[in-house]
Amino acid sequence: MVQITKIGLPKIDFEFTVKINIVKFYKLIMKSFERMKPEKFIKENYPFALEVEKETKIPAIAILAQAALESGWGEKSIGKNIFGIKYRKGDPGFRKVLTTEYSSDKNAFRGHEVKSISYDENLGKYKFQVYQYFADYPSKKDAFMSHARLLLTDRYKGALVFNNDPKLYLDAIWRMGYATDPNYDKKMSSMVDSVIKRLPRKPIIMEKMKPIKGYVK
Numbered sequence: 001m002v003q004i005t006k007i008g009l010p011k012i013d014f015e016f017t018v019k020i021n022i023v024k025f026y027k028l029i030m031k032s033f034e035r036m037k038p039e040k041f042i043k044e045n046y047p048f049a050l051e052v053e054k055e056t057k058i059p060a061i062a063i064l065a066q067a068a069l070e071s072g073w074g075e076k077s078i079g080k081n082i083f084g085i086k087y088r089k090g091d092p093g094f095r096k097v098l099t100t101e102y103s104s105d106k107n108a109f110r111g112h113e114v115k116s117i118s119y120d121e122n123l124g125k126y127k128f129q130v131y132q133y134f135a136d137y138p139s140k141k142d143a144f145m146s147h148a149r150l151l152l153t154d155r156y157k158g159a160l161v162f163n164n165d166p167k168l169y170l171d172a173i174w175r176m177g178y179a180t181d182p183n184y185d186k187k188m189s190s191m192v193d194s195v196i197k198r199l200p201r202k203p204i205i206m207e208k209m210k211p212i213k214g215y216v217k
Contacts, residue, residue, distance in 0.1 A: 041073045042198050045082070048144040056148050061199075062166035063147070065191040080137040083147045091146070093136035101128045102180045123182050166192050 045067060049060035070084035071077040078084065078095050087094035098115060101108075102125045106117065113131040120127050137143045150156070151173065159172035170188040181187070 037075065038068070038073045038194065039198055041068060042195065043200060044074075045140065045144075046200065048141060052144055052148045056152060057160055057163045058148060058151055059163055059166040059169050061192060061195055062169045062188075063144070065166065065170065065188055065195045066147075068195060069187055069191045078134045078136070080140050080143050081135050082140065082143055085135045085143070085146055085150060087133040087135045091135040092138060092142070094133045095136050096131055097134050099130060099132050101130055101132075102126065102182055103128065125182060 042064065046060070046064060049063040049067075052058055052063055053060040067082045068074075071082040074082060078097060081095075102120075102123065103109070104125055106126050108126070109128050109130045115129040115131065117129075118127045119125075135143075135146060137146065151159075156173045156176055156178065159169050159176065162168035162172050167189050170192070171185045174184045174188070178184075
């Protein structure tokens with residue numbers, strides 16, 4: 001007599017399957033939020049940039065592009081210092097941060113706390129991993145005002161002849177020594193494009209900033 005064994009359907013752990021799907025859905029949601037970060041960054045900071053432009057003629061788009069690049073759309077901001085401004089005497093506080101800098105001079109950072117030095121043959125420059133002190137501001141508004149004061153110093157104010165073109169303006173202050181990154185001009189040009197395509201269609205209303213001209217020595 002032949003014995004017939006019934007073969008049932010494989011047992012499915014529905015609770016486990018649901019949990020897996022929830023995790024996948026959560027990850028999709030988080031990715032969606034990540035895609036929205038630049039838009040949120042612009043919404044929060046564009047009004048400040050516009051106020052600075054109104055007071056100083058520094059292009060708002062250039063200001064926003066710098067902030068976005070230096071802070072990684074706000075994700076790598078040094079506290080409220082979204083511009084990566086170095087600490088100067090009179091600033092409210094500071095934070096010590098490991099940075100990457102470039103220079104043709106091997107002794108460019110003598111006297112600083114240098115972690116490593118290497119030579120980039122493609123760039124023809126030395127690459128430094130060096131600790132530096134950055135300004136720590138109580139608010140973003142303070143950061144914008146300090147950034148404006150810096151760009152209105154004798155070293156950079158000549159770039160205002162390009163105030164109608166954010167890319168030329170940023171290229172000018174780079175050549176005046178604003179950044180050591182040899183690719184800064186290309187990065188800023190790309191960031192300007194990223195900012196422009198994300199600008200809000202409707203105006204954003206905010207509380208008026210304190211005039212910046214009164215803070216420029």
